[in-house]
Amino acid sequence: MEPVLDPETIFRPSYIASVELPLRTGPVNVEDIKTNLSDEFSLAASSLDMSQPNSFVCKEHVQVCLRIRPFTSSEKEQEFQECVSIEDSTSVILKAPKNSMACRLSEKNMGQMMQKFMFSHVFGPETTQEEFFEGTMKQPVQDFLEGHSHLIFTYGVTNAGKTYTFQGTEDDVGILPRTMDMLFKRVHGKMYPEMDLKPHRCREYIKLTKEQMKEEIAFKNSILRLTKEADFQNSNCSKTSDESEDLEEVTKESEQSITTEGSHMKFSLWVSFCEIYNECIYDLLFPITNDKKRKLLRLAQDIKGCSYVRDLQWVQISNAKEAFRLLKLGLKHQSIACTKLNTCSSRSHSIFTVKILRIEDSKIPLVTQVSELVLCDLAGSERCTKTRNEGDRLKESGNINTSLLILGKCINALKNSQQS
Numbered sequence: 001m002e003p004v005l006d007p008e009t010i011f012r013p014s015y016i017a018s019v020e021l022p023l024r025t026g027p028v029n030v031e032d033i034k035t036n037l038s039d040e041f042s043l044a045a046s047s048l049d050m051s052q053p054n055s056f057v058c059k060e061h062v063q064v065c066l067r068i069r070p071f072t073s074s075e076k077e078q079e080f081q082e083c084v085s086i087e088d089s090t091s092v093i094l095k096a097p098k099n100s101m102a103c104r105l106s107e108k109n110m111g112q113m114m115q116k117f118m119f120s121h122v123f124g125p126e127t128t129q130e131e132f133f134e135g136t137m138k139q140p141v142q143d144f145l146e147g148h149s150h151l152i153f154t155y156g157v158t159n160a161g162k163t164y165t166f167q168g169t170e171d172d173v174g175i176l177p178r179t180m181d182m183l184f185k186r187v188h189g190k191m192y193p194e195m196d197l198k199p200h201r202c203r204e205y206i207k208l209t210k211e212q213m214k215e216e217i218a219f220k221n222s223i224l225r226l227t228k229e230a231d232f233q234n235s236n237c238s239k240t241s242d243e244s245e246d247l248e249e250v251t252k253e254s255e256q257s258i259t260t261e262g263s264h265m266k267f268s269l270w271v272s273f274c275e276i277y278n279e280c281i282y283d284l285l286f287p288i289t290n291d292k293k294r295k296l297l298r299l300a301q302d303i304k305g306c307s308y309v310r311d312l313q314w315v316q317i318s319n320a321k322e323a324f325r326l327l328k329l330g331l332k333h334q335s336i337a338c339t340k341l342n343t344c345s346s347r348s349h350s351i352f353t354v355k356i357l358r359i360e361d362s363k364i365p366l367v368t369q370v371s372e373l374v375l376c377d378l379a380g381s382e383r384c385t386k387t388r389n390e391g392d393r394l395k396e397s398g399n400i401n402t403s404l405l406i407l408g409k410c411i412n413a414l415k416n417s418q419q420s
Helices: 037-046 073-078 101-109 129-136 138-145 162-166 175-186 210-225 236-242 244-259 320-333 392-419
Strands: 065-067 084-088 091-095 114-118 121-123 150-154 197-200 204-207 265-277 280-283 299-301 307-309 315-317 349-360 366-377
Touching: 065 129, 121 129, 129 138, 129 175, 138 150, 138 175, 138 349, 138 366, 150 162, 162 175, 162 366, 175 320, 175 349, 175 366, 197 265, 197 349, 197 366, 204 366, 210 315, 210 320, 265 320, 315 320, 320 349
Parallel strands: 065 121, 150 366
Antiparallel strands: 084 091, 091 114, 197 204, 265 280, 265 315, 265 349, 299 307, 349 366
């Protein structure tokens, strides 16, 4: 038999009651622990200029700009129902389509439901490529030249216009060609002529021997021979490069910024181009072998724990045209396919990285800083019910959606860390 415990016979000592507290004999003076919180809150409020709409944007570590794609002619006939309306330069209001179940249920219960979303900046359908670049990339590129590193990526559903924003067309180039054009304009006349200093791993660099320099030059020449030089004479980017007035103006700006750094400061620019296809990393600048197999690259970590892609090829570039040729070569090797929603759908995440070595070139060249600008064109999320993908396309969709889901978790972790 189990013993029956009588609650009245069980004694549990109270650790609170066992402490003998002194009896209060009179009022307690608490003047020394009082704090005038109203003064502190008013001081904190005065430090924030609430009249400026971007007072919080400048403090953001992650800025999100929304670009709304204009409807095509077929979409205007079928789907133009004013689902998206721009409230101001930082917010949009979304309404469910009139023929959707969500719209019918909301109207039946509580009227039409609307959702408001806030962004760092909202660009309407009428925004040009040049206006979008000026509003999003101009300041990060300037910060990059001053030694700061940045990550820029396009994000959205399939057929949302990400690749057009990223690459553009030969007649109206996107943010990547415009970025390279701006970089070389700003460092005009301050390029480091040698190829003896090369970026290594994450933010490190190595000194190349004469034999290694010859190998780098031979590899660069072989890469540039793989594609013909693109004709950008009719593109806006080349026009800005060839117009003497604009070039003189940019040269003056670069000279003003360089005088503050010293006359011996030089810049060495290196680029790489890779893609993540079905969770595998491939070098888009590496020549494809005769059996059409590509070398699989892997992630690694340096001593500081920073991740980098092992054996990724880096190519030194001397002007914007070389950058365009490498970009076109990489795009030729990128994984694309036709789906129901997009005739030229990106099936991989492409990553174009630019690294700048700031070199004090007085007597002995000395690298003072290595900074990087990473531009990612992410593949769009897909719904199989809309794309009707099968086989390889379905496998690609699953990997794309999984990687974007993990990216969302990373962004959420950054946001939580920023708030705390």
